[in-house]
Amino acid sequence: MAFGEFDLIETYFTHRLPQRDDVTVGIGDDGAVASVPEKSDLVVVTDTMVQGVHFDQDTPARAIGHKIVAVNLSDLAAMGAEPAWISLALTLPEINDEWLTGFAHGLREICEYYNCQLIGGDTTQGPLSITVTAHGFVPNGKAIRRSGAKPGDWLYVSGTLGDAGLALAARQHRQKLNPDYERRLTERLYFPSARVALGQSLRGIASSAIDVSDGLLADVGHILKASHVGARISVDELPLSLAVTESLSAEQAITYALTSGDDYELLFTVPEAQRGLFDTVTAHSPSKPVCIGRITNEPELVQLRFGDEAWELPEGLAGFEHFRKTELSQ
Numbered sequence: 403m404a405f406g407e408f409d410l411i412e413t414y415f416t417h418r419l420p421q422r423d424d425v426t427v428g429i430g431d432d433g434a435v436a437s438v439p440e441k442s443d444l445v446v447v448t449d450t451m452v453q454g455v456h457f458d459q460d461t462p463a464r465a466i467g468h469k470i471v472a473v474n475l476s477d478l479a480a481m482g483a484e485p486a487w488i489s490l491a492l493t494l495p496e497i498n499d500e501w502l503t504g505f506a507h508g509l510r511e512i513c514e515y516y517n518c519q520l521i522g523g524d525t526t527q528g529p530l531s532i533t534v535t536a537h538g539f540v541p542n543g544k545a546i547r548r549s550g551a552k553p554g555d556w557l558y559v560s561g562t563l564g565d566a567g568l569a570l571a572a573r574q575h576r577q578k579l580n581p582d583y584e585r586r587l588t589e590r591l592y593f594p595s596a597r598v599a600l601g602q603s604l605r606g607i608a609s610s611a612i613d614v615s616d617g618l619l620a621d622v623g624h625i626l627k628a629s630h631v632g633a634r635i636s637v638d639e640l641p642l643s644l645a646v647t648e649s650l651s652a653e654q655a656i657t658y659a660l661t662s663g664d665d666y667e668l669l670f671t672v673p674e675a676q677r678g679l680f681d682t683v684t685a686h687s688p689s690k691p692v693c694i695g696r697i698t699n700e701p702e703l704v705q706l707r708f709g710d711e712a713w714e715l716p717e718g719l720a721g722f723e724h725f726r727k728t729e730l731s732q
């Protein structure tokens with residue numbers, strides 16, 4: 403059942419949202435009309451968030467509005483794309499003015515920040531679920547893919563890892579944190595940054611890239627599979643926030659960094675020949691990418707090292723994907 407979608411979308415989402423020159427027809431017709439710049443490719447990504455699966459009932463509406471856009475822009479960033487337009491499909495159990503106002507606020511803030519225009523929307527009645535499709539541009543042939551990593555390339559990751567996973571564990575009373583750390587980490591869980599500027603700066607430099615949504619090991623696995631290579635990762639080089647290192651044992655911190663999802667950092671490979679350029683381009687990057695390992699020629703094999711020694715996930719976590727799913731479904 404529809405709510406009268408144009409009224410609802412117009413009431414909550416069309417005011418004070420960015421209006422771009424490349425959009426000829428936006429919300430209000432059967433479809434949007436927009437132009438892709440010359441000599442550019444269009445990159446299209448979609449993500450869905452469902453209550454009870456991707457977020458719990460206590461998650462503020464503003465955070466959900468922010469995050470559904472951020473996760474899409476993170477995928478665009480991983481492709482090296484510049485964001486331009488989004489469309490929104492919203493399934494709601496009821497029309498709740500307070501929730502819709504908060505959700506629209508979160509969505510608007512991040513769209514304004516990245517000059518991203520909402521060009522279409524649909525609303526339906528049902529269990530709470532939000533889908534956003536985001537569109538972005540890259541110069542012809544310059545999209546960064548998962549499939550370009552070569553043996554010898556260096557493996558980098560931006561920001562810090564494990565923050566969102568630890569925040570989720572604290573919210574679910576599986577970890578105790580001091581209130582200051584809990585507040586900081588919850589901000590990372592609810593309001594992730596999309597590494598949009600970093601992604602664009604990696605065009606022509608990174609040989610492959612992905613965003614860390616499922617957890618470092620799972621996502622590095624996607625690059626290895628697509629590129630038919632392996633990786634050696636120095637777990638003692640993984641970038642960790644103070645909140646993570648101060649709240650957990652070293653082994654726990656590394657385990658969170660390797661297996662918990664939702665951090666939305668960029669994971670990418672840089673060939674030796676591009677390393678100087680890469681250092682120059684990212685010298686002032688606020689998300690400070692660090693080198694965590696190297697690509698090897700053994701297909702899909704991940705070797706974890708701590709210093710000169712082999713390192714293994716704690717007993718029972720070898721199937722780390724299951725570990726993460728258990729976390730989310732609790």
Ligand SMILES: [Mg+2]
Binds near residue numbers: 612
């Ligand atoms: Mg992704």
